[in-house]
Amino acid sequence: MKDTYHFISDCIRGRSIPASSYLVTADVTALYTNMHINRSIEAVRSIFKEFPDPNRPDAELLELLEIALTTNEFSFDGKMFLQICGTAMGKGFAPSIANIYLRSFDAKALSYNRESLAFYGRFIDDIFFIWLASSAELEAFQDYLNSLIPGIKVTFTVREILTEFLDTTVYLSTDPNDYNNSIINSQVFFKPTDTHQLLGYMHHRFILVIPLKGF
Secondary structure (H helix, E strand, O other), rough: OOOOHHHHHHHHHHHHEOOOOOEEEEEEEOOHOOOHHHHHHHOOOOOOOOOOOOOOHHHHHHHHHHHHHHEEEEEEOOOOOOOOOOOOOOOOOHHHHHHOOOOHHHHHHHHOOOOOEEEEEEEOEEEEEEEEHHHHHHHHHHHHHHOOOOOEEEEEEEEEEEEEOOOEEEEEOOOOOOOOOOEEEEEEOOOOOOOOOOOOOOOOOOOOOOEEEEE
């Protein structure tokens, strides 16, 4: 998913689902620091081959990526360390390489049992999907996802009526056209610590003084 607006307007708003469905959110635990470096490079190499561009310097980009991933030094508690797994969260390419890294993960999740998934979407390390099968089958699905890529683990949060995803509260209401179904709705999610305080707006007048030569 691109962002919250894409999630709401193109993915869930007004969707009718069986009333027995589960709303599931999943978090990929410490994604950036658990992406194996060699696998990250190979994932990028693979996507370059899948989407060729004669004007793109693939070899040079892969060489630069390897340098960026294998020479990530940092200091902590007065000591120097070298990161040997994953990438720093502050890297400009980190979100893109994370999406590439989990591309096969998404494909396998979607093909696991198409009859059980009414929707599946991911925003970097946050996943939202609608589960139509039993809770026991959902546990089996979580075990399956956690077996796909070494170091990549997901934790499910399962709700029946209301859940939070990104900065949105997703909730269900009865479908007026079919009482056996529910309609997906959304509203802005506020954290419990949010005091809803806003900065006041005031008009200010500014005088611009420009010195003129010769005066």
